[in-house]
Amino acid sequence: MEIGSGFEFALLEVKTTGYYRVALRYNYNEKSAISLHMKIDDTEKGQFDLISTGNKTTWMVDGIDNILLSQGEHVVRLSVLSETDDGPHIDWLTVSMLEPVSRFDYLVILLAELTDITTPSQSQISALVWMASEDPMDWSSLTDQEIIERYALVQIYYSASGDIWFNTNEWLSQFHVCTWYGIACSKEELVTDLMLDNNGLEGRIPIELFLLTNLILISLDTNSLEGTIPTEIKKLKKLTKLFMQANFLSGLLPSALGSLEYITNIDLRANDFNGQIPEEIYSITSIEALALSSNDLEGTLSTNIGALTSLRDLSLQNNKLSGTIPTTLGTLTSLTTLVLGYNQFSGSIPSEL
Numbered sequence: 001m002e003i004g005s006g007f008e009f010a011l012l013e014v015k016t017t018g019y020y021r022v023a024l025r026y027n028y029n030e031k032s033a034i035s036l037h038m039k040i041d042d043t044e045k046g047q048f049d050l051i052s053t054g055n056k057t058t059w060m061v062d063g064i065d066n067i068l069l070s071q072g073e074h075v076v077r078l079s080v081l082s083e084t085d086d087g088p089h090i091d092w093l094t095v096s097m098l099e100p101v102s103r104f105d106y107l108v109i110l111l112a113e114l115t116d117i118t119t120p121s122q123s124q125i126s127a128l129v130w131m132a133s134e135d136p137m138d139w140s141s142l143t144d145q146e147i148i149e150r151y152a153l154v155q156i157y158y159s160a161s162g163d164i165w166f167n168t169n170e171w172l173s174q175f176h177v178c179t180w181y182g183i184a185c186s187k188e189e190l191v192t193d194l195m196l197d198n199n200g201l202e203g204r205i206p207i208e209l210f211l212l213t214n215l216i217l218i219s220l221d222t223n224s225l226e227g228t229i230p231t232e233i234k235k236l237k238k239l240t241k242l243f244m245q246a247n248f249l250s251g252l253l254p255s256a257l258g259s260l261e262y263i264t265n266i267d268l269r270a271n272d273f274n275g276q277i278p279e280e281i282y283s284i285t286s287i288e289a290l291a292l293s294s295n296d297l298e299g300t301l302s303t304n305i306g307a308l309t310s311l312r313d314l315s316l317q318n319n320k321l322s323g324t325i326p327t328t329l330g331t332l333t334s335l336t337t338l339v340l341g342y343n344q345f346s347g348s349i350p351s352e353l
Helices: 103-111 122-134 144-159 209-211 231-235 255-259 277-285 303-307 327-331
Strands: 002-004 007-014 018-026 035-040 045-049 058-069 072-082 091-101 183-185 190-195 202-204 216-220 224-227 241-243 249-251 265-267 272-275 289-291 296-300 313-315 319-321 338-339
Touching: 035 058, 058 091, 103 122, 103 144, 122 144, 144 209, 183 231, 209 231, 231 255, 255 277, 303 327
Parallel strands: 190 216, 202 224, 216 241, 224 249, 241 265, 249 272, 265 289, 272 296, 289 313, 296 319, 313 338
Antiparallel strands: 002 007, 007 072, 018 058, 018 091, 035 045, 035 072, 183 190
């Protein structure tokens, strides 16, 4: 147990996933202690009143019930709200089992607020069953986020016909997802790159893809993906590169792309997108390369395209875009490649270009 200034850290070893009761006695050298703040791992567990024990410097929390803990090691972080900070310490801390939880139930609890599994699809059922009953990996070494990401990738496997992929090396194995083909991770072992281009993927993009909230790169080009890009893509706040060209994606381009404030490359060429380019696209000031050629896009090209000040490459050929070419394209000083052929533009080429 390590003591810090106003904080204390305790390591818990949990043998069985389940609901627990945490109780502790806490010594503090000042009478001004008011309440105790607790975190387990990185999850806030709340602020609790300190109960006097009769000893002026000893306080208790009389049990915090129904704390869900997975099998493995957990860190309890405690701090005291008081007028001074003179080095508190735990006299004792106990953790007692209230009710065990199965792998399946624990996974459902983790996913409850993240994705809809109340009426699961066949691929969701397959992913849940594999995770709960067939996954050979010991979950005790995984954080909650790693479990969520493992489920997300398993769901992608089942929903995109993983059994016919060209390369499935290490997928659905006992190894960490960071070793699976096409996956790269951060030093914290969270998924940052999904690189399954030209790998035989079929079907729709599952919303579970967007549980991989640390993604920086998505490369799914040259597959047989169909349907729309879900609006949940806005959850990928760290995404910088999106490559989904040469699929069978259709519908409207999602306005949610405008929420990706760090995106630099979007390549959606050779799909079946229709409708207008959403106005939100023109708010992505970080974008450097935008490729939307060979779709069925129509309507005019907004003058707000001049706001894309980082844009270097713009490819819109082979669509049904109409109207005049906006003069604001001429204000894009970083622009080096502009391809607009095979559309229905009218008028003359702006002199600004």
